[in-house]
Amino acid sequence: RPVQFVDEDTAADAKAQGELEKAARAQGFKHIAFQFEPIAAALDYEQKVTREELALIVDMGGGTSDFSIVRVSPERARSTDRKADILANRGIHIGGTDFDRLLSISHVMPELGYLTRTKDHKRNLPAAYFIDLATWQRINLVYTAKAMSDLRQIRYEAERADLVDRFIHVVEHRYGHAIAGLVERAKIALTDQSSAEVKVSLPGARFAAEITRGGLEETIANDIERVTATVRQTIADAGVDASAITAVFLTGGSTAIPLAKREILSLVPQAAVIEGDMFGSVGLGLALDAQRKYA
Numbered sequence: 001r002p003v004q005f006v007d008e009d010t011a012a013d014a015k016a017q018g019e020l021e022k023a024a025r026a027q028g029f030k031h032i033a034f035q036f037e038p039i040a041a042a043l044d045y046e047q048k049v050t051r052e053e054l055a056l057i058v059d060m061g062g063g064t065s066d067f068s069i070v071r072v073s074p075e076r077a078r079s080t081d082r083k084a085d086i087l088a089n090r091g092i093h094i095g096g097t098d099f100d101r102l103l104s105i106s107h108v109m110p111e112l113g114y115l116t117r118t119k120d121h122k123r124n125l126p127a128a129y130f131i132d133l134a135t136w137q138r139i140n141l142v143y144t145a146k147a148m149s150d151l152r153q154i155r156y157e158a159e160r161a162d163l164v165d166r167f168i169h170v171v172e173h174r175y176g177h178a179i180a181g182l183v184e185r186a187k188i189a190l191t192d193q194s195s196a197e198v199k200v201s202l203p204g205a206r207f208a209a210e211i212t213r214g215g216l217e218e219t220i221a222n223d224i225e226r227v228t229a230t231v232r233q234t235i236a237d238a239g240v241d242a243s244a245i246t247a248v249f250l251t252g253g254s255t256a257i258p259l260a261k262r263e264i265l266s267l268v269p270q271a272a273v274i275e276g277d278m279f280g281s282v283g284l285g286l287a288l289d290a291q292r293k294y295a
Contacts, residue, residue, distance in 0.1 A: 001017060001035070001036060001037065002036070002037055002064040002066050003037070003064070003067075003068075003090055003091025004064065004091035005064075005093075007091075007093045017034060033289075035285075035286060036066065036089055036091075037064075037282045038057040038059045038066040038067060038068035038091075039068055039070065039086060039089065039289075040281075040286045041057050041251045041276060041281045041285050042055060042068060042070040042249065043284075043285035043286075043288045043289055044276060044281040044282070044284040044285040045072065045247075045249040045276060045281070045285075046073075046074075046076070046077045047077070047288075048274075049072050049247075050074065051074075052072070052073035052076070053071070053072050053246045053247050054070075054071055054087075054240065054246050055069070055070050055071075055072050055245070055246070056068075056231070056235070056245050056247070056248045056268055056271065057070055057249050058231070058249065058250050058251070058264055059251050059252045059255075059281075059282065060095060060096075060227070060252040060254035060257075060260060061254060062095045062253065063096075063098075064092065064094070064095050065092050065094050065095055065230070066091040067089065067090050067230060067234040068086060068089035068090075068234070069086075069088045069089070069234060069235065069245070070082075070085055070086055071085040071087065072085070087237075087238035087239065088235070088237035088238035088239075089234065090230050092226060092227060094223050094226060095252075096184070096187075096254045097136050098220075098223060099216075099219075099220045099223065099254065100136070100180060100183050101134050101135050101136070102220055102223070103183050103186070103211060103216065104133075105131065107183075107198070107210075107211045108134070108179060108183060108209045109134055111163065111200075111207045112130065112133070112164070112166050112167040112205075113125055113130070113158060113160055113163035113164040113166070114127065114130040116158060116159060116160045117158075117159045118158060119157060119158065119159050125154055125157070125158055126150075126154060129142055129147060129150065129151060129167075133167070133176050133179070134180075136177070136180050142171055143171060143174060148168070148171060151164065151168050151171065155168065166204065167205075168204075169203065169205040170200075173203075175200070175205075179200060182198045183198055186198050187257075188256075190211065190213050190257075190258075191257065194212060195211065195212045196211050197209070197210050197211070198210075213258070216259070217259045224260055224263055225263075227260065227263075227264070228263045232267055235267065235268075245270075246272065247272045247274055248264070249276055250273065250274070251275075251276040251278060252279075252282075253278055253279065
């Protein structure tokens with residue numbers, strides 16, 4: 001489980017775990033234990049260490065970013081109770097889908113009319129449907145009859161009716177999730193490239209939005225600052241100096257984002273950087289944890 005299902009709300013967080021346990025029991029599981037994702041990643045990393053280390057575990061996934069300070073060693077790996085080895089752990093509800101949403105709002109939605117004016121120049125077009133189309137879990141809300149009726153009214157009022165026509169065509173073809181996928185691919189491409197393109201080719205909606213590495217970093221800078229602040233607080237919670245951390249273990253797809261990696265590593269410049277299995281370290285660590293608890 002993530003360190004925080006819900007940021008700064010203990011009751012809601014406990015309820016979320018309870019719902020997850022309820023779902024597991026409904027499928028017939030009888031023996032259920034939870035483990036924090038970064039701790040699971042630490043257990044995977046620990047298989048590779050040859051001496052005692054103080055590790056910062058960074059797990060940035062699609063929906064959450066989790067961090068732990070953990071003592072690892074070949075000897076400690078044999079213990080079934082690792083509570084004393086976990087010096088601190090924190091999480092924040094920021095991840096890859098948040099970066100995708102921000103990229104889409106900043107670079108793609110303007111091609112569909114976002115932030116354009118009404119014909120009378122008195123206001124911008126209503127933003128809600130543009131935000132929904134850029135937000136993975138809210139895209140289906142744009143596919144309703146009411147939404148289409150509202151969009152036709154927005155088009156009537158729009159100075160750039162041609163752009164709103166694009167939006168309407170996207171909705172008519174139910175292409176919202178496909179655009180979200182294109183944005184995600186562009187974000188991933190910017191790991192190694194200086195620019196990437198989101199290209200949409202629909203009847204009535206043909207356009208391309210270029211996103212640069214600099215544009216990505218400017219767009220997500222505030223979220224990365226919050227992530228970095230959470231890492232800094234995790235180190236403080238552990239009661240150790242940053243210089244005492246000997247290794248940083250990176251897992252989760254969002255750790256590949258250059259700005260995220262650069263800002264996090266700047267907090268522990270003396271630590272060795274170990275890149276784990278980006279998508280598999282948590283699963284491997286959970287298997288090890290389950291073996292120790294249930295074998």
